[in-house]
Amino acid sequence: MTLAPRITMITLGVADIAASTAFYSKLGFKPSSASNDQVTFFHMKGTVLGLFGRDSLAADAGLEPTRPQSFEGVALAHNLSSREEVDAAFAFAVDSGARPVKKPEEVFWGGYSGYVADPDGHLWELAHNPFMELDADGHMQLPQ
Amino acid sequence: MTLAPRITMITLGVADIAASTAFYSKLGFKPSSASNDQVTFFHMKGTVLGLFGRDSLAADAGLEPTRPQSFEGVALAHNLSSREEVDAAFAFAVDSGARPVKKPEEVFWGGYSGYVADPDGHLWELAHNPFMELDADGHMQLPQ
Numbered sequence: 221m222t223l224a225p226r227i228t229m230i231t232l233g234v235a236d237i238a239a240s241t242a243f244y245s246k247l248g249f250k251p252s253s254a255s256n257d258q259v260t261f262f263h264m265k266g267t268v269l270g271l272f273g274r275d276s277l278a279a280d281a282g283l284e285p286t287r288p289q290s291f292e293g294v295a296l297a298h299n300l301s302s303r304e305e306v307d308a309a310f311a312f313a314v315d316s317g318a319r320p321v322k323k324p325e326e327v328f329w330g331g332y333s334g335y336v337a338d339p340d341g342h343l344w345e346l347a348h349n350p351f352m353e354l355d356a357d358g359h360m361q362l363p364q
Numbered sequence: 365m366t367l368a369p370r371i372t373m374i375t376l377g378v379a380d381i382a383a384s385t386a387f388y389s390k391l392g393f394k395p396s397s398a399s400n401d402q403v404t405f406f407h408m409k410g411t412v413l414g415l416f417g418r419d420s421l422a423a424d425a426g427l428e429p430t431r432p433q434s435f436e437g438v439a440l441a442h443n444l445s446s447r448e449e450v451d452a453a454f455a456f457a458v459d460s461g462a463r464p465v466k467k468p469e470e471v472f473w474g475g476y477s478g479y480v481a482d483p484d485g486h487l488w489e490l491a492h493n494p495f496m497e498l499d500a501d502g503h504m505q506l507p508q
Contacts, residue, residue, distance in 0.1 A: 221452065221453075222391065222456075223391045223392045223453055223457070224392065224502050225392065225393050225394065225409055226442060226502035227374065227408055227410075227411055227413060227440050228441045228443035228498070228502065228503070229441040229443070229504065230371065230374060230439075230440055231439045231440075231441065233437040233439075247366065248365075248367045248368065248369065249367070249369050250369065252506040252507055253508055254495075254506055254507050261506055263506055263508075264369045264370060264411075265369055265410070266370075266409070266501070267371055267374075267503070268504050269371060270441075277435075277437070280479075280489075281465055281487055281489070282466040282479070283435040283465065284434065284435065285435060286434065286437070288437055289430045289433065291422045291425070291430045292430070292433075292437055292438060293376065293377040293418050293421070293432055293484065293486070294374065294377065294436060294486065295374075295375045295425065296371050296373070296374055296375075297372045297373040297374075297375065298370060298371065298372055299373070308365065309365075312365045312366075321425055321427065322425055322426040327424065329403075333424075335424075335425040342438065345375075345425070347372070357370070357410070358372065359370070359372065359410050359411070359412075360372050362398055362407055362412060363396055364396065364397055
């Protein structure tokens, strides 16, 4: 047996569903009508972005909720087509309420990237990777 | 301005790239030839799954690395088409080295799900949602 290569949803545990939904909506993501007071599902052309109460998410997994940390060991990346687009996205995200974590700069692997954090500290990298094309849906074209 | 609705990559910070690459490969995910000793990229039909050193990921964001916690406030979901498939995927993941976190059971929202953790504690939910169809690529068909 094997698992099919898919990530159906990424669920971020948040302190305030309404506030985080407003934040991501302002960024440009559109909530599905399947969302309710307890959970938000964003249309993302593939893997769904979900927001759920942090304590509820821990409880769903049968784990003790922990205190949010500055670094949780996970980052989501949103790639863009040029350095200029990265700079514009970074400024726009910060204007929309993201916390600036690292200003965009040239990075060791030959790309250009910065980091922002959402209202709960979840990390997003805003990146341009000159070695990987994005397809029409914005997905990275990885070599085989 | 808005950001396009996309998550290009989910990067999981890991202690041992080779061990985690072997774990996810055993699950059935295929590393891209763009991978190297420092980073693994898995083909996932959309959002890429990346593995990167936990300390390196923190450093890339300019943050202090933190100690991994039992619950990091994020979960990845892999949805399946029936309860039987969830049970089989759970058993297979545990056989492949995942840590069982919660055995699959009926959950409050009307679905059926369990949780496992990868070698670094990153949470995966294995779920059947009877209200959401999966398309040919395995992506959830969210209502508008």
